Amino acid sequence: MTAAFSLSGIAKRYPHFALQDISLQLPEGQIMGLVGVNGAGKTTLLRLLTGLAAPDAGEVQVLGHRLPEEQVAAKRDIGFASEDMRLYRSQTLRWHMTLVQRIFPAWDETYADELLRRFDLRAEQAVGGFSHGQRVKALLLLCLARRPRLLLLDEPTTGLDPVARIEVLEALSDVLRDEQRSVLFSSHNTHDVEQLADTITFLHNGRLVDSADKESFLDRWRRVVCQGTAPADLQQWPELASVRNSGSLVEIKARHWNEQLPDRLASLGLQVQRVDSMALEDIFVTAVRSGAVA
Amino acid sequence: MTNNASIIRLLVAKDWQLFQKQLALYVLAGIVALCLLALAKPWAFYLGSLMLIVVVVAAACFSISASLMVERKEHTLAFVMSLPVSPWDFTIAKLLGNLVTFGVPFLVLCLGTLGTVLFTPLPDGLFVYALLIFGYVLFAYSVALSIAMTVESEGWNTFAMIGSMVLINPFIMGLAQIDAISSQIEQDAIVWSTPAVAILLTQVILSVAVLGFTVWHHARKPAFY
Numbered sequence: 281m282t283a284a285f286s287l288s289g290i291a292k293r294y295p296h297f298a299l300q301d302i303s304l305q306l307p308e309g310q311i312m313g314l315v316g317v318n319g320a321g322k323t324t325l326l327r328l329l330t331g332l333a334a335p336d337a338g339e340v341q342v343l344g345h346r347l348p349e350e351q352v353a354a355k356r357d358i359g360f361a362s363e364d365m366r367l368y369r370s371q372t373l374r375w376h377m378t379l380v381q382r383i384f385p386a387w388d389e390t391y392a393d394e395l396l397r398r399f400d401l402r403a404e405q406a407v408g409g410f411s412h413g414q415r416v417k418a419l420l421l422l423c424l425a426r427r428p429r430l431l432l433l434d435e436p437t438t439g440l441d442p443v444a445r446i447e448v449l450e451a452l453s454d455v456l457r458d459e460q461r462s463v464l465f466s467s468h469n470t471h472d473v474e475q476l477a478d479t480i481t482f483l484h485n486g487r488l489v490d491s492a493d494k495e496s497f498l499d500r501w502r503r504v505v506c507q508g509t510a511p512a513d514l515q516q517w518p519e520l521a522s523v524r525n526s527g528s529l530v531e532i533k534a535r536h537w538n539e540q541l542p543d544r545l546a547s548l549g550l551q552v553q554r555v556d557s558m559a560l561e562d563i564f565v566t567a568v569r570s571g572a573v574a
Numbered sequence: 575m576t577n578n579a580s581i582i583r584l585l586v587a588k589d590w591q592l593f594q595k596q597l598a599l600y601v602l603a604g605i606v607a608l609c610l611l612a613l614a615k616p617w618a619f620y621l622g623s624l625m626l627i628v629v630v631v632a633a634a635c636f637s638i639s640a641s642l643m644v645e646r647k648e649h650t651l652a653f654v655m656s657l658p659v660s661p662w663d664f665t666i667a668k669l670l671g672n673l674v675t676f677g678v679p680f681l682v683l684c685l686g687t688l689g690t691v692l693f694t695p696l697p698d699g700l701f702v703y704a705l706l707i708f709g710y711v712l713f714a715y716s717v718a719l720s721i722a723m724t725v726e727s728e729g730w731n732t733f734a735m736i737g738s739m740v741l742i743n744p745f746i747m748g749l750a751q752i753d754a755i756s757s758q759i760e761q762d763a764i765v766w767s768t769p770a771v772a773i774l775l776t777q778v779i780l781s782v783a784v785l786g787f788t789v790w791h792h793a794r795k796p797a798f799y
Contacts, residue, residue, distance in 0.1 A: 332656075332798045334796045343734040349796065353658075354655065356658045362652060365652040365656065367650065367653060370592065375591075383657055
């Protein structure tokens with residue numbers, strides 16, 4: 281399968297932050313959710329993927345182009361919108377659409393009109409009068425109507441009201457009906473990621489914590505509640521991310537769940553009472569706190 | 575180094591579209607100043623020349639701050655950089671965009687001033703003096719533009735822009751101290767003295783060198799960040 285992008289051994293250093301040893305790949309036609317707290321390195325990663333930043337080490341390939349050297353060719357097929365990106369306040373959305381249309385020959389006017397209606401945007405309105413949600417939707421319209429092969433979105437749903445958030449997520453879902461198009465979007469919101477992504481990647485302190493397809497991610501992690509007292513060395517088991525004593529109960533979060541785990545815990549005198557699936561948010565927080573690096 | 579000519583053209587046109595109304599106002603104010611100069615009366619000359627200098631300096635500052643500093647501050651640069659442009663394309667587009675947005679009002683007002691000197695009762699000796707003052711503005715503009723393109727700090731940009739433009743005052747006073755130039759101002763003939771030619775050439779060469787260095791510096795950057 282062709283890769284929409286691949287990063288191998290990437291490092292990027294800034295005075296107070298460093299992205300280290302990132303190797304990551306997104307197969308074409310898939311949607312990847314990039315989850316991390318503020319300052320985790322999500323924006324830096326997206327900048328590397330658009331050729332805006334050059335890595336200090338490693339190699340970036342996007343849609344078959346080596347970046348940043350071939351960024352012009354790559355950006356012809358990339359739609360990139362970031363949370364801190366703004367349009368020209370004094371100009372209308374139509375002015376922006378005309379500008380982008382002149383640059384991208386694949387601009388789909390019919391789809392742009394459909395998105396205008398769907399997002400309830402007025403093309404003749406100056407962008408300065410747009411709300412935050414309208415601004416995000418306008419940026420998304422400008423990205424989607426050019427029919428990019430790879431869509432890179434930095435925090436697309438941050439600060440949106442629930443209605444706007446759903447509209448944006450639905451529009452992204454539609455993009456994926458075309459199996460040749462790929463999406464990478466970063467978010468704090470694990471619910472959005474869980475809803476939309478095929479693959480999930482956790483980033484923390486500039487390092488890759490974990491990356492896997494959504495189903496195996498959710499399958500691998502379990503919360504196990506036991507009665508008894510956890511031995512001191514239990515925390516050292518590699519398949520466990522956290523062990524917490526609470527009175528006579530022990531809460532264990534397993535990053536590599538397997539059917540033998542309850543028996544092994546029982547052999548230590550722990551009585552397994554419940555085994556639950558974990559929500560992505562819980563998995564993310566546990567993974568980050570445990571400091572695991574992929 | 576290959577150019578993305580069609581997109582560079584679009585980005586230059588974009589800057590022109592964004593700022594043309596404000597620049598037209600500067601030209602209009604400059605024409606009012608020229609009308610005052612054309613009256614050839616001492617009070618009108620003083621008021622007109624002061625207004626003209628203020629307008630040209632303000633147009634230069636507006637061009638730089640609107641196309642670089644404000645775009646950076648309001649994050650519209652991020653939108654431009656997301657388009658299929660390389661740092662080299664972006665540098666050339668910004669340089670040309672600025673030279674167009676400032677160059678058009680600058681040339682209109684410079685030629686208008688020289689025309690006013692030649693075709694009104696004002697002494698023709700002012701021709702060289704006025705040209706040297708415009709030459710200084712061009713040099714100060716080149717320095718401020720170069721710094722704005724190279725340094726992201728708003729504070730340094732503002733300092734460079736205001737600092738270089740404010741120095742026009744000592745420059746004018748300095749010209750008045752050069753006898754070969756000041757003695758010709760009230761003559762009714764254009765006299766190209768050696769110091770005047772040397773200063774004008776220095777201004778043009780330094781302006782081109784500063785902008786050339788900026789382009790060279792940016793051409794070596796593989797990425798924006």
